[in-house]
Amino acid sequence: MGVEGAVLLLALLVAPGHGRGNHAGQIVTHDHGARAGCAAARCAQVKPVGMETGKVKDKQLFACSEFGPESGPRRGRLNMRRNMPKHGVGGWKALTNDDQQWIEVDLLYDRLILGIVTQGRQDLGRRGGEWVTSYTIQYKKNLSPVYLYYSTDGGPKVFPGNFDKNTPVENLLPEPLEARWIRINPRTWNNHISMRFELLECGGYCVRLEPVGMEAQIIKTSQYKASSIYNARKRPGLAFYGFLNNPNGAWSPHTIHNGHYMEIDLGEDKLIGGIVTQGRPGKGFLMEEWVTSYNIQYRNNSCNAVDYLRDSKGNPQIFGGNFDKVTAVRHIFAQPFRARYVRVRPRSWHNYISLRMELLECADV
Known part of the structure; x- marks a missing residue:
C-alpha cells in the first residue's frame, strides 16, 4: 500500500466508531492519545510531505552514516525498492548498529507534522530481514539553534517501529510538531538498522x-x-x-x-x-x-x-x-x-x- 492508502486509512481511523491500532488494510496505526486523532480530524487535508513521490529531493535527505553508496539516505523513502528508480538497495542502512544513528529530512521551511509512517528494508529475505523496532524523533525549527527531542512527559518519546520489512507502521503524534528538520533516531532494531519512511503533514494550514x-x-x-x-x-x-x-x-x-x-x-x-x-x-x-x-x-x-x-x-x-x-x-x-x-x-x-x-x-x- 502506498502512502495515499495510508492517508485514506488515517481519515477512516479518526472517524467515529473506528478503533485504534488496527491491522486493517495491511497498515498498523498507533494513535498516541485522543489529541492525535483530534489534530488529524481538524486538518482540512492530511497528506504526505513527498518522500515517496520524490517531491522531497535527494539533497534534502541526510544521515549520520551509511553502509555504502547504495544504501544512503536517498534510499530511505517509503516503498523504495531495490534498483528502483535508481541503482541502490531497498532502504537506508546505517554503517553501524548503535543508538547514535539517525536519518533526517530538511523540509526547507517550518511545517506542521502530524505523523510518520515507517517500513523496513525491502530487498532481504525474512530470516535476514532488517528493520527498526523503535525510535525517537528529534526536530529543529527554522530559526532554532539546537535540536530538541519530541516529548510529551519530559523525556524523549519512544515510538513503536516495525515487525517485518514491508508492513507500513503509522504513528500519529500526540501533539502536532512544527519544524523544518525532522530526525529519526533508531533505538532498537532487527538484525541491522535499516528503514524507509514518510512524514504526514497537515495540508489545511498556511505554507507562508x-x-x-x-x-x-x-x-x-x-x-x-x-x-x-x-x-x-x-x-x-x-x-x-x-x-x-x-x-x-x-x-x-x-x-x-x-x-x-x-x-x-x-x-x-x-x-x-x-x-x-x-x-x-x-x-x-x-x-x-x-x-x-x-x-x-x-x-x-x-x-x-x-x-x-x-x-x-x-x-x-x-x-x-x-x-x-x-x-x-x-x-x-x-x-x-x-x-x-x-x-x-x-x-x-x-x-x-x-x-x-x-x-x-x-x-x-
Missing part, C-alpha cells in the same frame, strides 16, 4: 505566514477594541498599546478576571493562520505581567463571535501563552479561519493581564 500589520502599525488605533482598559490616564493600558514589541507598554484591562478581551478589526476578511504574543515590557517586579493562556474568538460582520475549535464537550481550544514578558510565543493554527474581527480572551495570567500581540495571515492564498 505574514503579520497583519499590528507591529508595523498598519493596523490603526481605531481598529483596536477591548472589554476595558486599566484607566484613561495610564496610557500603557490602552488597547492600541497591545501590538507586538511595543517598548512603551501593553494592553491591560481595568480589573482581572477571565471575561476580558482585546479585539482587532482587520478592516476586511482575512485568512488567519497564527498568532504571536508577549507580556508587558519594563523593569521591576511591578512590570512582571503576562498572559499564560487564552482562547480565541472571531467573527465576520455578524454580531456573534464564535470560538476557535470547540472540542466534543463544547469547550474552546486553550492556547498556551507566555512564560516571561519578553519572549514572543507563536502558535500556528491547525485550522486557519477567515474573519474580519479577531478577539483574544485571556484565561490565566502572571500577576496581571498584560498583552502584546501580532496576528499572522495566510499569504499563500
Whole structure:
C-alpha cells in the first residue's frame, strides 16, 4: 500500500466508531492519545510531505552514516525498492548498529507534522530481514539553534517501529510538531538498522505566514477594541498599546478576571493562520505581567463571535501563552479561519493581564 492508502486509512481511523491500532488494510496505526486523532480530524487535508513521490529531493535527505553508496539516505523513502528508480538497495542502512544513528529530512521551511509512517528494508529475505523496532524523533525549527527531542512527559518519546520489512507502521503524534528538520533516531532494531519512511503533514494550514500589520502599525488605533482598559490616564493600558514589541507598554484591562478581551478589526476578511504574543515590557517586579493562556474568538460582520475549535464537550481550544514578558510565543493554527474581527480572551495570567500581540495571515492564498 502506498502512502495515499495510508492517508485514506488515517481519515477512516479518526472517524467515529473506528478503533485504534488496527491491522486493517495491511497498515498498523498507533494513535498516541485522543489529541492525535483530534489534530488529524481538524486538518482540512492530511497528506504526505513527498518522500515517496520524490517531491522531497535527494539533497534534502541526510544521515549520520551509511553502509555504502547504495544504501544512503536517498534510499530511505517509503516503498523504495531495490534498483528502483535508481541503482541502490531497498532502504537506508546505517554503517553501524548503535543508538547514535539517525536519518533526517530538511523540509526547507517550518511545517506542521502530524505523523510518520515507517517500513523496513525491502530487498532481504525474512530470516535476514532488517528493520527498526523503535525510535525517537528529534526536530529543529527554522530559526532554532539546537535540536530538541519530541516529548510529551519530559523525556524523549519512544515510538513503536516495525515487525517485518514491508508492513507500513503509522504513528500519529500526540501533539502536532512544527519544524523544518525532522530526525529519526533508531533505538532498537532487527538484525541491522535499516528503514524507509514518510512524514504526514497537515495540508489545511498556511505554507507562508505574514503579520497583519499590528507591529508595523498598519493596523490603526481605531481598529483596536477591548472589554476595558486599566484607566484613561495610564496610557500603557490602552488597547492600541497591545501590538507586538511595543517598548512603551501593553494592553491591560481595568480589573482581572477571565471575561476580558482585546479585539482587532482587520478592516476586511482575512485568512488567519497564527498568532504571536508577549507580556508587558519594563523593569521591576511591578512590570512582571503576562498572559499564560487564552482562547480565541472571531467573527465576520455578524454580531456573534464564535470560538476557535470547540472540542466534543463544547469547550474552546486553550492556547498556551507566555512564560516571561519578553519572549514572543507563536502558535500556528491547525485550522486557519477567515474573519474580519479577531478577539483574544485571556484565561490565566502572571500577576496581571498584560498583552502584546501580532496576528499572522495566510499569504499563500
